[in-house]
Amino acid sequence: xxxxxxxxxxxxxxxxxxxxxxxxxxxxxxxxxxxxxxxxxxxxxxxxxxxxxxxxxxxxxxxxxxxxxxxxxxxxxxxxxxxxxxxxxxxxxxxxxxxxxxxxxxxxxxxxxxxxxxxxxxxxxxxxxxxxxxxxxxxxxxxxxxxxxxxxxxxxxxxxxxxxxxxxxxxxxxxxxxxxxxxxxxxxxxxxxxxxxxxxxxxxxxxxxxxxxxxxxxxxxxxxxxxxxxxxxxxx
Numbered sequence: 001x002x003x004x005x006x007x008x009x010x011x012x013x014x015x016x017x018x019x020x021x022x023x024x025x026x027x028x029x030x031x032x033x034x035x036x037x038x039x040x041x042x043x044x045x046x047x048x049x050x051x052x053x054x055x056x057x058x059x060x061x062x063x064x065x066x067x068x069x070x071x072x073x074x075x076x077x078x079x080x081x082x083x084x085x086x087x088x089x090x091x092x093x094x095x096x097x098x099x100x101x102x103x104x105x106x107x108x109x110x111x112x113x114x115x116x117x118x119x120x121x122x123x124x125x126x127x128x129x130x131x132x133x134x135x136x137x138x139x140x141x142x143x144x145x146x147x148x149x150x151x152x153x154x155x156x157x158x159x160x161x162x163x164x165x166x167x168x169x170x171x172x173x174x175x176x177x178x179x180x181x182x183x184x185x186x187x188x189x190x191x192x193x194x195x196x197x198x199x200x201x202x203x204x205x206x207x208x209x210x211x212x213x214x215x216x217x218x219x220x221x222x223x224x225x226x227x228x229x230x231x232x233x234x235x236x
Contacts, residue, residue, distance in 0.1 A: 001195060001197055002045045002047065002123045002124050002125065002195065002196075002197055002200075003045070003124075003125075003126070003191065003192060003195040004042060004043055004044060004045050004125060005035055005037050005039070005042040005043075005125065005126060005172050006042040006043050008035060008126065008188055008191055008192065009035075009042075009172070009174060011191050012184065012187050012188055012191060014033075014174045014176075014184070015174060016042055016172050016173070016174060017032075017173060017174045017175055018172070018173050019040075019042070019170055019171065019172045019173075020170065020171050021040070021167075021169070021170055021171075022036070022144070022166045022167070022169035022170065022171060023144055023166070024171075025137060025140070025141055026136050026137045026140050026141075026171065026173055027137065028135075028136045028137055028173065028175065029135040029136070029137050029138070030135070030136060030175040030176075031131075031132055031133045031134060031135075031136070031175065031176055031177065031178045031181045032131065032132065032136050032173055032174050032175040032176045032181060032184075033129065033130070033131045033173065033174055033176065033181060033184050033185050033188055034129075034130050034131070034132075034136060034139075034140055034171055034172065034173040035126055035128070035129050035130075035171070035172045035173070035188065036126070036127045036128040036129075036130075036157070036160060036169055036170075036171050036214070037125045037126045037127060037169065037170055037172065038125055038127060038165070038168050038169055039125050039168075039170060040168075040170050042172060044125070045123070045124075045125050046125045047121075047122055047123035047124060047125065048120075048122060048165075049122045050122075051116065051117040051120035051122075051213075052163050052164045052165040053113050053116050053117060053120075053162050053163060053164065054162060054163060054164035055109065055110075055113055057148065057161065057162050057163075057164070058109045058112050058113050058116070058162055059109040060148070061109075061112070061148045061149050061161075061162070061231075062108070062109045062112060064147070064148070064149040064233070065149040065230070065231060065232060065233055067230040067233075068112075068149075068228070068229070068230055068231050069228075069229040069230055070111060070112065070115060070227055070228060070229070071227035071228075071229060072227075112228070115205075115226065115227070115228065116159065116162060118203075118204065118205035119159075119204060119205060119206070119213060119224065119226060120203075120213055121196065121200040121203075121204070121210065121212070121213060122199065122200060122203060123197055123199055123200055124192075124196070124197075124200060124212070124213075126192060126212050127160055127163075127169065127212055127213050127214050128157040128160055128212050128213070128214035128215055129185060129188045129189050129192065129212055129215060130143070130156060130157055130185065131181045131182055131184065131185035132181060133178045133179075133181045133182070134178070136173050136175070139154070140171060140173075142154040143157065146158065146161075147161075148161035148162065149231070149232055149233055150232060150233060151232040151233065151234040155232060156215075156216075157214040157215065157216075158214070158231075158232075159213060159214040159216070160213070160214040186218070186219055189211065189212075189215065189218045189219075190218075192211070192212060193210055193211065193218070196210040205225070205226070206224050206225040206226065208225075209222065209223070209224045209225065211224060
């Protein structure tokens, strides 16, 4: 079942040590974990049936990163399966066709919006879980400042910049020892994934990796099968 911010922290033996609205600086220079959610109350579960993705923001992203491409997909059991899940021969054919006809892979803002919507979890409040082994204040400020389409200073979680409702978003955090920050983040993500509802799983393009909307990888090396390529100006 969906999980609240407070539940996420408590299950992992942590207390929420602070909360700010999106864009506000965190007054904490210690290492730790931060959680981005669509609520100003840690006890509430606020879901949105329709993904609040901003067409203008996505248009700007596509214009800013001209290399951005979308992989083609096939429909299997009613789901879009991208080339990551196709056998090697099919993958090779797809790559070959992309060179012959690059326009096949060229994305448009409209198709990118539709793709992003298939990774929205309609009954979940939590949008992103991150960590830092240094200063929470510095790392979260880097998250705010990073332009959608840039690889620095904070590329992780950049899908959150596609949302139209960031004024509703809050950031919650807790501290940890530097050496424990990564494992704590992984524990938070594991708790989230294990509690994703059947409703959300049934709607996701990639139900095998039901991470928060803006988390694209968990654990390291295991990525959402989203088929969005070269989405930053360094081709990452």
